[in-house]
Amino acid sequence: MRIIVIGGGVIGATSATWLAKAGHSVELVEQEPEGGQGVSAGNGGQLSYAYVEPLAGPDLWAKFPAILLGLDSAVRIRPRFSRDALSWTAAFLAQCFGPRQRAALSDLLHLAAESRAAMAELLAEAALDFDHGQRGKLILYRDQRSLDGAGALAEIKRAHGFKIEVLDRARCLALDPALGGYGNDFAGGVYAPQDESGDCGKFTRALLAHVKDRLGVEVHTSTRVLRLNASNGRICGIDLTNGTRMADAVVLAAGIDAPRLAATIGLDLPIQPVKGYSITAPARAAAPQVSLTDRGEKIVFARLADRLRAAAFADLDGWSPAVKPDRAVALQALVRKLFPDGADWDRAAPVWAGQRPMTPSGRPLIGASGRPGLYLNAGHGGLGWTLACGAAKRLAAMISTG
Numbered sequence: 357m358r359i360i361v362i363g364g365g366v367i368g369a370t371s372a373t374w375l376a377k378a379g380h381s382v383e384l385v386e387q388e389p390e391g392g393q394g395v396s397a398g399n400g401g402q403l404s405y406a407y408v409e410p411l412a413g414p415d416l417w418a419k420f421p422a423i424l425l426g427l428d429s430a431v432r433i434r435p436r437f438s439r440d441a442l443s444w445t446a447a448f449l450a451q452c453f454g455p456r457q458r459a460a461l462s463d464l465l466h467l468a469a470e471s472r473a474a475m476a477e478l479l480a481e482a483a484l485d486f487d488h489g490q491r492g493k494l495i496l497y498r499d500q501r502s503l504d505g506a507g508a509l510a511e512i513k514r515a516h517g518f519k520i521e522v523l524d525r526a527r528c529l530a531l532d533p534a535l536g537g538y539g540n541d542f543a544g545g546v547y548a549p550q551d552e553s554g555d556c557g558k559f560t561r562a563l564l565a566h567v568k569d570r571l572g573v574e575v576h577t578s579t580r581v582l583r584l585n586a587s588n589g590r591i592c593g594i595d596l597t598n599g600t601r602m603a604d605a606v607v608l609a610a611g612i613d614a615p616r617l618a619a620t621i622g623l624d625l626p627i628q629p630v631k632g633y634s635i636t637a638p639a640r641a642a643a644p645q646v647s648l649t650d651r652g653e654k655i656v657f658a659r660l661a662d663r664l665r666a667a668a669f670a671d672l673d674g675w676s677p678a679v680k681p682d683r684a685v686a687l688q689a690l691v692r693k694l695f696p697d698g699a700d701w702d703r704a705a706p707v708w709a710g711q712r713p714m715t716p717s718g719r720p721l722i723g724a725s726g727r728p729g730l731y732l733n734a735g736h737g738g739l740g741w742t743l744a745c746g747a748a749k750r751l752a753a754m755i756s757t758g
C-alpha cells in the first residue's frame with residue numbers, strides 16, 4: 357500500500373519504520389525543517405517500560421482540591437470552558453477511580469513490554485546514535501508507607517514480565533552513590549533494571565535518516581498538512597500548503613496537532629495538551645547514572661551521555677506552547693535543590709516546554725479511526741518515547757492485515 361504518515365516526531369518516525377519494514381511504500385510529512393522537534397525534542401528521556409502509570413488515578417483525585425486551589429507545585433489545572441475541554445476533563449476525572457486506572461495500567465504494561473522488545477529488535481538492525489543508557493530506573497519514595505504501597509504494585513509489574521526490585525535507602529545508595537547528595541529525604545525506591553534512557557529527539561532524527569537511506573521512506577520536511585482529503589467517505593490523501601498528495605491510507609501521528617487535523621473531516625479526538633518542562637545541563641561527576649523519578653516532587657532525571665536532563669510539571673492550562681516564566685524559575689530552583697552538584701546548572705540550555713498529547717485514560721489511540729483510509733497513532737501523553745516502538749509495530753500489523 358502507499359501510505360502517508362503525518363508527523364515526524366518519535367511516533368511518526370517509528371510508524372514509518374514499521375510500515376516500511378512491512379513492505380509498504382511510505383511517505384512522511386513534517387512541517388518543521390527536521391524531525392524530532394515537537395514534544396519529542398526535550399522530553400524526560402526515560403524509556404520507562406516498567407513505570408507507565410497513567411496520570412489520572414486515585415493519588416491525583418486525593419490532591420484535586422489542592423490542585424484546583426493552585427497549591428500543588430507539580431500539577432496545575434486551569435479550568436477551561438470549551439465543550440472539548442469540559443468533556444475531556446470529565447472523562448479524565450472518571451479515570452481517577454482505582455479499577456479504571458488499574459485497567460489502563462495493565463493495557464499500558466502490555467504495550468510497554470511489546471515496545472521494549474521492538475526497540476531491541478530495531479537496535480539490532482540499525483546503529484542509531486541517541487545517547488542510549490541502559491542503567492535502569494529507580495523511583496524514589498519519601499516514606500515507608502508509600503514504599504510499601506509500591507511493593508504491591510511491583511507484583512502486578514512482575515506478572516507482566518518486568519524485573520522489579522524494592523530497595524531500602526542503603527541499597528539505593530549502593531546502586532547509585534550520587535543519591536548521597538540528593539536534596540530530599542527518601543525511605544527507599546523501586547528499581548527497574550531493564551529500563552533505559554536516551555535523547556528522543558536525536559533518536560527520531562537518526563531513525564528518519566536510517567529509514568530514508570535503508571528502507572526508501574520519502575521524508576518531506578518543511579511541509580505543512582492543511583487538512584485531510586476525503587472522497588466518497590474515504591480518506592484518500594492530504595492537502596498541503598503547496599499541493600495535494602494521494603495515498604491508499606493516511607496515518608495521523610501529528611502529536612498535539614492530531615485533533616485539529618482530525619477535525620478537518622469532522623472527527624473528534626479526545627486529546628488535550630498537558631504541558632511539561634525540562635532543563636538540560638552538562639553533567640558533573642556527582643550526577644546520577646540511573647534514571648530517577650521522585651514520586652513526591654513528580655520530577656524525573658535522565659543521564660544523556662555527558663548531560664543531565666530533568667523534566668517535571670503537568671499543566672492543563674490551554675493550548676499555548678509558550679514557556680511560562682514562573683514554571684521555568686520553579687524548575688531551575690528545584691533541580692538546584694535536588695542535585696546541587698549533579699550538573700553545571702549555570703550552563704544549562706534554556707528551559708524547554710512541550711505539550712503532552714494526552715487522552716483521559718492515558719491509553720494512546722492506535723489503529724483504525726472509524727473513517728476508512730485513516731489510521732491513528734496519537735495521544736501518547738507522557739509516555740510516547742517509551743511506547744513508540746511497540747505502538748508502531750502494532751499499527752503496522754493492523755494496517756497490513758486490514
Ligand SMILES: Cc1cc2nc3c(=O)[nH]c(=O)nc-3n(C[C@H](O)[C@H](O)[C@H](O)COP(=O)(O)OP(=O)(O)OC[C@H]3O[C@@H](n4cnc5c(N)ncnc54)[C@H](O)[C@@H]3O)c2cc1C
Nearest residue numbers: 363365367387394395396400402581611632739740741742
Ligand atoms: C516534560 C515532558 C517530559 C516527558 N518525558 C517523557 C519520558 O521521559 N518518557 C516518555 O516515554 N515520554 C515522555 N514524554 C512524552 C513524549 O515526549 C511524547 O509522548 C512523545 O514525544 C509524543 O510524540 P509525537 O510524535 O506524538 O509528538 P511530536 O513529537 O510533537 O511530533 C508530532 C510532529 O507532527 C508535526 N506536525 C504537527 N502538525 C503538522 C502538520 N499540520 N503538518 C505537518 N507536520 C505536522 C509536528 O511538527 C511534530 O514534529 C514527556 C513529555 C513532556 C512534555
